[in-house]
Amino acid sequence: MDTMEAIFTRRSIRKYTKQEVSDELLKELLEAAMCAPSASNCQPWCFVVIKDHKVMDEIPRYHPYSGMLPEASVAVVVCCDLRQQQTIGYGVEDCSAATQNLLLAAHAKGLGTVWLGVYPNESRVNGTKNLLNLPEYILPVALISIGYPAEQRPRQERYMDEKVHYNQW
Protein backbone atom coordinates (compact mmCIF):
# COMPACT_ATOMS: atom_id res chain seq x y z
CA MET A 1 0.00 0.00 0.00
CA ASP A 2 1.47 3.38 -0.89
CA THR A 3 1.55 6.26 1.56
CA MET A 4 -1.31 8.26 0.05
CA GLU A 5 -3.56 5.21 -0.08
CA ALA A 6 -2.76 4.42 3.57
CA ILE A 7 -3.58 7.99 4.62
CA PHE A 8 -6.82 8.14 2.65
CA THR A 9 -8.19 4.70 3.59
CA ARG A 10 -7.24 4.43 7.29
CA ARG A 11 -10.30 4.38 9.57
CA SER A 12 -10.76 3.61 13.25
CA ILE A 13 -11.47 -0.11 13.58
CA ARG A 14 -13.20 -1.22 16.78
CA LYS A 15 -14.05 -4.85 15.95
CA TYR A 16 -11.32 -7.47 15.68
CA THR A 17 -10.92 -11.15 14.83
CA LYS A 18 -9.23 -13.50 17.30
CA GLN A 19 -6.00 -13.57 15.26
CA GLU A 20 -3.00 -12.45 17.31
CA VAL A 21 -0.57 -9.77 16.17
CA SER A 22 2.91 -11.31 15.97
CA ASP A 23 5.86 -9.88 17.90
CA GLU A 24 7.69 -9.24 14.61
CA LEU A 25 4.84 -7.16 13.24
CA LEU A 26 4.46 -5.30 16.53
CA LYS A 27 8.16 -4.43 16.40
CA GLU A 28 7.72 -3.02 12.88
CA LEU A 29 4.87 -0.85 14.14
CA LEU A 30 7.03 0.46 16.98
CA GLU A 31 9.86 1.16 14.53
CA ALA A 32 7.42 3.19 12.42
CA ALA A 33 6.26 5.08 15.52
CA MET A 34 9.85 5.91 16.47
CA CYS A 35 10.52 7.27 12.97
CA ALA A 36 8.21 10.23 13.66
CA PRO A 37 9.45 13.82 13.65
CA SER A 38 10.08 15.41 17.07
CA ALA A 39 11.14 18.83 18.30
CA SER A 40 14.93 19.09 18.00
CA ASN A 41 14.82 15.35 17.23
CA CYS A 42 14.59 14.68 20.99
CA GLN A 43 12.42 11.52 20.49
CA PRO A 44 10.83 11.75 23.96
CA TRP A 45 8.44 8.83 23.38
CA CYS A 46 8.34 5.50 25.15
CA PHE A 47 5.81 2.73 24.78
CA VAL A 48 4.10 0.25 27.05
CA VAL A 49 2.92 -2.80 25.10
CA ILE A 50 0.00 -4.56 26.79
CA LYS A 51 -0.68 -8.12 25.73
CA ASP A 52 -1.93 -9.44 29.05
CA HIS A 53 -5.71 -9.24 28.92
CA LYS A 54 -5.87 -9.10 32.70
CA VAL A 55 -4.19 -5.69 32.38
CA MET A 56 -5.92 -4.57 29.16
CA ASP A 57 -9.38 -5.41 30.46
CA GLU A 58 -8.88 -3.02 33.40
CA ILE A 59 -8.68 0.00 31.08
CA PRO A 60 -12.44 0.35 30.39
CA ARG A 61 -12.90 0.80 34.16
CA TYR A 62 -11.40 4.28 33.94
CA HIS A 63 -11.53 5.02 30.19
CA PRO A 64 -15.18 5.30 29.12
CA TYR A 65 -14.59 5.00 25.36
CA SER A 66 -12.31 1.97 25.29
CA GLY A 67 -14.96 -0.75 25.11
CA MET A 68 -13.24 -2.41 22.11
CA LEU A 69 -10.09 -3.31 24.11
CA PRO A 70 -11.20 -6.70 25.46
CA GLU A 71 -11.45 -7.85 21.80
CA ALA A 72 -8.08 -6.40 20.75
CA SER A 73 -4.93 -8.47 20.34
CA VAL A 74 -2.63 -5.86 21.82
CA ALA A 75 -2.70 -2.29 23.15
CA VAL A 76 0.15 0.19 22.98
CA VAL A 77 0.36 3.10 25.37
CA VAL A 78 2.31 5.97 23.84
CA CYS A 79 4.01 7.91 26.61
CA CYS A 80 6.19 11.00 26.84
CA ASP A 81 9.33 10.92 28.96
CA LEU A 82 9.09 14.45 30.34
CA ARG A 83 12.83 14.46 31.07
CA GLN A 84 13.50 14.18 27.34
CA GLN A 85 11.05 16.64 25.83
CA GLN A 86 12.86 19.58 24.31
CA THR A 87 10.38 22.37 24.99
CA ILE A 88 7.51 22.13 27.47
CA GLY A 89 4.41 21.02 25.59
CA TYR A 90 6.13 19.78 22.46
CA GLY A 91 6.48 16.28 23.91
CA VAL A 92 2.77 15.69 23.49
CA GLU A 93 2.97 16.78 19.86
CA ASP A 94 5.97 14.49 19.30
CA CYS A 95 4.05 11.55 20.79
CA SER A 96 0.99 12.39 18.68
CA ALA A 97 3.14 12.19 15.54
CA ALA A 98 4.45 8.80 16.72
CA THR A 99 0.87 7.66 17.35
CA GLN A 100 -0.26 8.59 13.85
CA ASN A 101 2.79 6.86 12.32
CA LEU A 102 1.87 3.68 14.18
CA LEU A 103 -1.76 3.90 13.03
CA LEU A 104 -0.77 4.30 9.38
CA ALA A 105 1.85 1.54 9.53
CA ALA A 106 -0.67 -0.83 11.11
CA HIS A 107 -3.22 -0.05 8.41
CA ALA A 108 -0.62 -0.64 5.68
CA LYS A 109 0.07 -4.05 7.26
CA GLY A 110 -3.61 -5.04 7.24
CA LEU A 111 -4.29 -4.33 10.91
CA GLY A 112 -7.06 -2.23 12.45
CA THR A 113 -6.47 0.33 15.17
CA VAL A 114 -8.14 3.04 17.23
CA TRP A 115 -6.44 6.03 18.83
CA LEU A 116 -7.83 6.33 22.37
CA GLY A 117 -7.25 9.73 23.88
CA VAL A 118 -5.59 9.84 27.30
CA TYR A 119 -3.82 13.19 27.82
CA PRO A 120 -5.06 15.79 28.87
CA ASN A 121 -7.96 13.97 30.55
CA GLU A 122 -6.86 13.83 34.19
CA SER A 123 -8.72 10.68 35.20
CA ARG A 124 -7.43 8.78 32.13
CA VAL A 125 -3.87 9.98 32.75
CA ASN A 126 -4.04 8.95 36.42
CA GLY A 127 -5.86 5.69 35.65
CA THR A 128 -3.14 4.73 33.13
CA LYS A 129 -0.33 5.77 35.47
CA ASN A 130 -1.75 3.68 38.31
CA LEU A 131 -2.55 0.64 36.18
CA LEU A 132 0.92 0.51 34.59
CA ASN A 133 2.90 1.77 37.56
CA LEU A 134 4.42 4.60 35.52
CA PRO A 135 7.10 6.81 37.14
CA GLU A 136 6.06 10.44 37.71
CA TYR A 137 8.13 11.68 34.75
CA ILE A 138 6.31 9.40 32.29
CA LEU A 139 3.15 10.99 30.87
CA PRO A 140 0.72 8.67 29.06
CA VAL A 141 -0.47 10.54 25.96
CA ALA A 142 -2.49 8.03 23.95
CA LEU A 143 -3.58 4.42 23.91
CA ILE A 144 -3.78 2.42 20.70
CA SER A 145 -6.00 -0.63 20.36
CA ILE A 146 -4.70 -3.06 17.70
CA GLY A 147 -6.07 -6.22 16.08
CA TYR A 148 -6.98 -7.83 12.78
CA PRO A 149 -10.10 -6.08 11.48
CA ALA A 150 -13.51 -7.73 11.73
CA GLU A 151 -15.19 -4.71 10.16
CA GLN A 152 -14.58 -2.66 7.03
CA ARG A 153 -15.13 1.07 7.03
CA PRO A 154 -15.18 3.11 3.83
CA ARG A 155 -12.93 6.00 2.99
CA GLN A 156 -14.47 9.37 3.89
CA GLU A 157 -14.08 12.54 1.87
CA ARG A 158 -13.09 15.25 4.36
CA TYR A 159 -11.48 17.89 2.22
CA MET A 160 -13.16 21.30 2.62
CA ASP A 161 -12.05 24.32 0.64
CA GLU A 162 -13.32 26.69 3.34
CA LYS A 163 -10.82 25.26 5.88
CA VAL A 164 -7.92 26.51 3.82
CA HIS A 165 -6.63 30.09 3.87
CA TYR A 166 -3.92 31.46 1.66
CA ASN A 167 -1.41 34.05 2.80
CA GLN A 168 -3.85 35.64 5.34
CA TRP A 169 -7.02 34.51 7.21
Ligand SMILES: Cc1cc2nc3c(=O)[nH]c(=O)nc-3n(C[C@H](O)[C@H](O)[C@H](O)COP(=O)(O)O)c2cc1C
Ligand atom coordinates in the same frame (compact mmCIF):
# COMPACT_ATOMS: atom_id res chain seq x y z
C1 LIG B 1 -7.04 12.53 20.29
C2 LIG B 1 -8.01 11.45 19.88
C3 LIG B 1 -8.73 10.80 20.85
C4 LIG B 1 -9.61 9.76 20.50
N1 LIG B 1 -10.25 9.07 21.48
C5 LIG B 1 -11.04 8.02 21.15
C6 LIG B 1 -11.61 7.22 22.18
O1 LIG B 1 -11.40 7.45 23.37
N2 LIG B 1 -12.39 6.16 21.81
C7 LIG B 1 -12.63 5.87 20.48
O2 LIG B 1 -13.33 4.90 20.22
N3 LIG B 1 -12.08 6.62 19.49
C8 LIG B 1 -11.29 7.67 19.79
N4 LIG B 1 -10.69 8.41 18.80
C9 LIG B 1 -10.94 8.06 17.39
C10 LIG B 1 -11.88 9.07 16.74
O3 LIG B 1 -13.19 8.87 17.21
C11 LIG B 1 -11.81 8.88 15.22
O4 LIG B 1 -10.49 9.08 14.78
C12 LIG B 1 -12.73 9.84 14.49
O5 LIG B 1 -14.08 9.53 14.76
C13 LIG B 1 -12.52 9.81 12.97
O6 LIG B 1 -12.74 8.50 12.47
P1 LIG B 1 -11.58 7.68 11.73
O7 LIG B 1 -10.47 7.42 12.70
O8 LIG B 1 -12.27 6.40 11.30
O9 LIG B 1 -11.10 8.49 10.56
C14 LIG B 1 -9.80 9.43 19.13
C15 LIG B 1 -9.04 10.09 18.15
C16 LIG B 1 -8.14 11.07 18.52
C17 LIG B 1 -7.29 11.72 17.45
